[in-house]
Amino acid sequence: MELLQTVAVSTRIRLARNFAEYPFPHRLKDKEAVETIIHTVSEALNRADDFKLYRMDAVPMDEAERFMENYLISPALIERRDISAVLINSDENLSIMINEEDHLREQCSCKGYDLSGCYEILAGLDDRLSKSIAFAYDEQLGYLTACPTNLGTGMRASVMLFLPGLIENGLLPAVGEQMERLGFTLRGVNGEGSASLGALCQLSNEVTLGMSENEILHEVNNVVLKIVQLEGEERRNLFLTDGPQVRDRALRAYGVLRNCALLEYEEFMTLLADVKLGVTLGILEADLSQLDDLAVAMRNANLKARIKMPLTELELASCRAKYAESAAEKLIVRKEA
Amino acid sequence: MLCSRCGKRDAVYDVTEFADTRLPTFVCDECLGEVCQGSATCPTCGWTQEEYMRTGLMGCADCYRAFLPLTLRETLRLQGKLIHEGARPRRANYKLIARRERLKQQVEELLNARDYAAAKRLSEEIVRLNREIEGEE
Ligand SMILES: [Zn+2]
Ligand SMILES: [Zn+2]
Numbered sequence: 001m002e003l004l005q006t007v008a009v010s011t012r013i014r015l016a017r018n019f020a021e022y023p024f025p026h027r028l029k030d031k032e033a034v035e036t037i038i039h040t041v042s043e044a045l046n047r048a049d050d051f052k053l054y055r056m057d058a059v060p061m062d063e064a065e066r067f068m069e070n071y072l073i074s075p076a077l078i079e080r081r082d083i084s085a086v087l088i089n090s091d092e093n094l095s096i097m098i099n100e101e102d103h104l105r106e107q108c109s110c111k112g113y114d115l116s117g118c119y120e121i122l123a124g125l126d127d128r129l130s131k132s133i134a135f136a137y138d139e140q141l142g143y144l145t146a147c148p149t150n151l152g153t154g155m156r157a158s159v160m161l162f163l164p165g166l167i168e169n170g171l172l173p174a175v176g177e178q179m180e181r182l183g184f185t186l187r188g189v190n191g192e193g194s195a196s197l198g199a200l201c202q203l204s205n206e207v208t209l210g211m212s213e214n215e216i217l218h219e220v221n222n223v224v225l226k227i228v229q230l231e232g233e234e235r236r237n238l239f240l241t242d243g244p245q246v247r248d249r250a251l252r253a254y255g256v257l258r259n260c261a262l263l264e265y266e267e268f269m270t271l272l273a274d275v276k277l278g279v280t281l282g283i284l285e286a287d288l289s290q291l292d293d294l295a296v297a298m299r300n301a302n303l304k305a306r307i308k309m310p311l312t313e314l315e316l317a318s319c320r321a322k323y324a325e326s327a328a329e330k331l332i333v334r335k336e337a
Numbered sequence: 338m339l340c341s342r343c344g345k346r347d348a349v350y351d352v353t354e355f356a357d358t359r360l361p362t363f364v365c366d367e368c369l370g371e372v373c374q375g376s377a378t379c380p381t382c383g384w385t386q387e388e389y390m391r392t393g394l395m396g397c398a399d400c401y402r403a404f405l406p407l408t409l410r411e412t413l414r415l416q417g418k419l420i421h422e423g424a425r426p427r428r429a430n431y432k433l434i435a436r437r438e439r440l441k442q443q444v445e446e447l448l449n450a451r452d453y454a455a456a457k458r459l460s461e462e463i464v465r466l467n468r469e470i471e472g473e474e
Pocket of ligand 2: 379380381383396397398399400401
């Protein structure tokens with residue numbers, strides 16, 4: 001198992017684009033303009049692929065939440081539900097948010113690590129859209145966005161990283177500061193403040209202007225490889241200094257996943273991180289990418305969509321526990337010491 | 338490099354694209370306001386520089402030019418660079434697209450009027466336009 005594959009969980013790239021002739025969404029008051037924008041974007045994809053249009057004011061809250069859990073939309077899109085919409089393809093790897101902070105936020109994501117693959121797909125989508133939409137563009141400043149932090153390429157590339165070694169050894173803040181100096185952001189995902197849930201962190205580029213898309217991707221790649229190397233060292237250190245404890249935690253987590261009656265998402269993610277670390281250190285055996293799928297499938301709205309029934313908090317925790325038991329039995333094997 | 342206006346201080350801003358002459362122009366921070374002047378309010382959308390400072394958001398695409406030299410100061414502060422190096426949008430054939438949209442409306446009207454022969458003719462024209470728009474490089 002290659003180290004990179006045990007660290008990089010998923011890849012996501014987005015492009016910010018705007019119509020030249022309409023005010024940015026935060027100033028968009030004209031109902032007709034809203035209709036034209038939504039209509040034009042969905043018409044632009046008309047006969048291509050299998051995109052489905054969702055008007056956010058007509059999407060039930062549970063479904064909107066599931067889109068958010070799957071990173072297809074952002075919380076800001078829901079806040080603007082009176083004017084916003086989203087186009088999502090059937091594979092759910094492509095989405096176009098309409099009237100979020102910008103008129104368009106085109107987004108492509110994939111499992112594992114594939115910056116150039118994601119960009120290639122996204123560039124194709126952007127090309128198709130630009131055939132029928134006159135994007136706001138300036139010869140000096142590039143693509144014009146509502147916020148100047150997205151000027152130029154309008155591109156943000158993000159990689160989700162599993163960093164239990166750096167987190168456990170207290171090195172995440174220092175690495176984060178180092179990244180900030182280099183023009184990148186490294187922050188915990190879904191956690192409170194700087195904490196991260198399931199030892200997951202997201203790395204993304206800050207600078208969007210003055211470099212080509214490929215140069216940005218090249219730099220993101222360099223930084224990812226550097227973090228992967230650091231994480232590898234810290235995992236080894238962790239195993240050398242706290243081997244028995246790490247082993248104990250992995251086995252306990254495996255035990256709890258197979259034997260509990262109520263399971264909250266936060267606890268599940270902590271257990272999953274212990275199991276995943278156990279797998280990378282050879283204590284347990286499992287396909288990491290299948291375990292990462294669970295991190296999404298176990299979230300509230302995804303669980304509800306699976307069960308297809310309204311559930312109380314308690315019932316949800318009970319369903320999660322049952323699902324965790326069968327998943328753990330199917331996906332995780334204990335190795336002999 | 339020295340400022341091309343005062344010749345005393347170091348040049349920080351490349352304003353070639355914004356200066357009237359379009360000749361390579363590099364100026365210092367003090368001279369920036371002299372070389373490119375904007376307005377407090379965007380003539381297109383009515384958004385003000387003050388509102389930008391409060392929200393961090395521009396009101397429309399035209400605000401960027403209207404709010405010179407603030408735009409350049411902010412861009413340098415946030416991005417550390419001033420010149421876009423990435424992809425540019427293709428020149429779309431907007432006229433063809435506008436014509437296609439008009440034809441689509443006409444087809445609908447003809448269908449409502451049950452003039453199927455005419456609707457079919459226009460539909461064929463739409464298919465042809467689609468090919469032209471899609472195939473454009
Ligand atoms: Zn000067
Ligand atoms: Zn404006």
